[in-house]
């Protein structure tokens with residue numbers, strides 16, 4: 080669309096967790112990530128907002144910050160945007176200052192700082208529903224007249240007050256509100272005092288209903304019960320990933336294998352049938368069946384993020400993290416890395432100390448990302464029995480939990496080692512605002528799950544499909560001569576690549592098929608599974624295909640090999656996208672190269688130790 084030069088630019092600015100992105104989504108129809116903890120947004124995002132007078136404005140969502148003096152890279156983005164220092168960017172025509180009605184004193188301080196810039200401004204008094212729930216009542220007209228700018232009460236998540244906000248903003252942009260005089264910077268303490276006075280003046284009734292939240296914190300942050308609760312929650316999560324997903328996964332697997340049967344029955348033998356049956360269904364199908372597990376995992380992560388518990392968990396982890404030289408702040412990017420290391424690495428932008436940030440980036444790939452779930456699940460499904468341990472715990476869930484723990488322990492050890500060598504330096508203490516507890520909104524969870532599921536399916540239909548077909552082609556051609564009496568795969572290009580790589584991996588118990596699967600696995604980790612699916616599908620008969628990957632692995636791999644493969648993936652040098660994001664965030668190839676090397680060495684060592692220990696013990 081051609082945007083006329085006159086399109087006004089309006090930015091949402093405010094303290095972290097005030098609800099800026101929620102407002103942005105509601106006003107522009109976007110679906111940017113929202114979460115109940117400070118530091119969710121780390122980049123500038125833009126959208127179009129239709130004003131009631133028919134004009135269109137460019138609305139910009141920014142990372143939250145406490146002041147215009149940035150402490151971390153994400154806060155610097157906000158300062159630059161507000162001060163008009165961003166390259167190639169038109170300076171702002173107006174600011175919508177978003178403040179949390181339940182935390183006026185702190186949020187008003189930043190409004191006062193913003194007002195000094197002299198830009199046209201409107202205040203969105205957000206989360207007014209929570210203030211009402213607490214029994215707090217605010218004199219909005221009074222607040223508006225003291226600040227000298229329009230104030231509109233909003234509830235971003237329920238779309239309350241959006242029309243009034245639009246009307247107010249249109250008025251501000253037309254210059255209908257009194258101009259604000261720019262004034263020089265003032266002392267922070269002065270601003271703080273002024274904010275306090277204003278907050279006290281406009282607060283008509285003070286709420287006293289925060290007791291239950293304190294009671295919850297009494298348990299969640301308790302030195303003994305807190306960690307127990309956290310461990311129980313994480314544990315429940317991994318049990319659920321296996322227990323709840325079982326039935327839908329079986330349906331999906333049955334669907335894939337009946338589709339293979341159908342194609343085998345209806346198409347004549349040839350490359351096209353082989354590509355569809357072995358490449359597409361054998362490979363991508365092997366990954367798609369994990370959709371239910373991915374959804375369950377994300378359901379738990381989203382609930383943790385939305386409820387406000389995440390920051391409590393970070394607080395609990397702070398002591399442990401301090402021992403390895405990190406602060407609790409790093410916990411949140413690390414938890415995000417359970418979904419994928421890429422958003423996790425992006426989330427480190429809210430860490431103020433550069434060395435802390437670098438360390439967190441370097442260990443983020445050790446947190447088990449959801450792309451590794453299919454890899455773990457396929458091996459666990461093939462080699463770990465479904466026995467109940469102690470009558471309630473599914474052994475498969477326990478092993479999965481163990482693998483996640485192994486990743487976390489690996490990350491802590493790596494952090495400790497890094498902090499004592501390459502990223503040596505002071506670590507600031509953990510300072511983070513506790514968000515309010517909230518029930519996760521079903522709509523937000525629904526949208527979040529839908530987005531993750533679509534992203535997973537897009538990967539399956541994109542990079543995973545492409546790499547699988549490439550691998551299928553490499554594994555099919557060149558065709559062996561007539562007198563070749565060994566498996567055709569060995570003659571193919573892929574077979575030769577596998578054979579060439581095998582000597583590197585033989586000492587740690589990997590066979591040719593694994594060595595081969597690791598290569599495309601760099602594109603996306605699930606591809607390691609789809610690659611095995613394709614390779615074994617090509618090797619097997621039609622009956623074998625009906626068995627599926629799990630059963631075929633059971634027949635061909637030894638237990639030590641399977642365990643070594645799991646250990647490899649705890650540390651596995653991450654996918655290419657992670658390396659690319661690391662390059663962008665660290666500004667060069669040196670750190671991604673370092674990351675790749677140390678993870679490769681760790682993966683190799685872990686797989687080797689596992690293989691030989693298992694071989695000797697079993």
Ligand SMILES: Nc1nc2c(ncn2[C@@H]2O[C@H](COP(=O)(O)OP(=O)(O)OP(=O)(O)O)[C@@H](O)[C@H]2O)c(=O)[nH]1
Nearest residue numbers: 096097098099100101114118119120143206234235
């Ligand atoms: N009850 C209630 N919750 C809200 C409201 N607005 C936002 N929230 C919730 O508050 C949390 C923070 O919202 P975000 O929109 O991510 O906040 P943000 O200001 O963009 O935060 P950062 O990006 O970290 O600076 C989320 O859990 C939202 O669901 C509101 O008006 N009422």
Ligand SMILES: [Mg+2]
Nearest residue numbers: 099100119120
């Ligand atoms: Mg945000």
